[in-house]
Amino acid sequence: MVYELYYWPTVQGRGEFVRLALEEGGARYRDVARESGKGAGIAAMMRLLNDLESPPFAPPILRAGRLLIGQTANILHFLGPRLKIAPRAEAGRLWTHQLQLTIADFLVEIHDTHHPVAGSLYYEDQKKEARRRAADFVKNRMPKFLRYFEKVLGQNVSGERYMLGAKLTYVDLSMFQVIAGLKYAFPYATRKAARKYPRLFALHTRIQERPRIAAYIASPRRIAFNNDGIFRHYPELDAARR
């Protein structure tokens, strides 16, 4: 099976959570919207939005044989057991998915720090609102989510190596990506957070050093963080500057 991922070609965005799973899972996959030629590129991705059977609302989209799957957490829920990066039993799958959905909630709030009014407007047109929202994010929401995930990791009865259980799951990969993104977007606030939530930051380092993830990050397949994605670095939104 060659999986086909469809996602915006110039940002990590939500597609990155799927890429990390495919990479660590050793899957064969195409990153179709980043390819050129017939049946590839953004045009191919946009065509899927008009699928007659199960049209997705937005990328990322995964094609797996005859299945077309949308929603990041849904894609990971599907891939997990197939790539052996999720438990197989129902209770474990539900808990893994639940954590991923909480990460998805966190991502919306991270994104909305720079776009609190409308995704269709430029950051510059909602800078004032962004300052207010980011202030609350750094002071209240980011600590609330990180404290929660730190607790989950600390309570794992199988030890603090993974978010849950004794083996790597896609939640660990997603958690790595969240910490990496926060370091990029909010370097000051995140440096302070690293002291408060040491388990999460240690997890980030461990994931980063896994051979497949390290090779992926060093490859041209990894798009660099930039100010078009979910995680954007606007110094005025980081704690130090306010």
Next chain:
Amino acid sequence: MVYELYYWPTVQGRGEFVRLALEEGGARYRDVARESGKGAGIAAMMRLLNDLESPPFAPPILRAGRLLIGQTANILHFLGPRLKIAPRAEAGRLWTHQLQLTIADFLVEIHDTHHPVAGSLYYEDQKKEARRRAADFVKNRMPKFLRYFEKVLGQNVSGERYMLGAKLTYVDLSMFQVIAGLKYAFPYATRKAARKYPRLFALHTRIQERPRIAAYIASPRRIAFNNDGIFRHYPELDAARR
């Protein structure tokens, strides 16, 4: 099996999507945070947030025997096949769940019309930002989501009676609740939308008339819409007044 739902006792909120599924599915359940006495009430709900095995981030929370499940869409994904309100085959379950996750995305945007800066602040303290965000919501985001769901319903190869397939799923119940909520929160904008998305509004009426749903809505178990929930009616945020 008696299911136990834990959710804030004075609002419909996200808990309502679970309640509708339990009601239509004919499940035996307790709405624990609304009960009083030992082991009930909000205190019982708050205790679950400290669960040692799978602590949820936030309500709603469902206890099903030994399982403790968080995240609304995850709860519905679990309940679906058990209450016979979801397909059993994997492809159908994924598509159902994908639609539910898109509804969840829509709900965040609906909520943030009145709280674009911070959930911890009063509406009155973010009224100006709310006006800007709600204007974009009514003009761009609400039509984008409704157009999408109308398309999905219209494309259902089994007919326009349900969002997918030939039998009721929890997505139909959730779609009913979204339309009901929009009618409450944005009466003017929603009246206009009813003409543009007739299939969704016909679905809303059909679901409302189902015997179990009609009985539930007429019962004291149904909390009325109010201005503490996701759907809030502030006339200044509705299209007519701007």
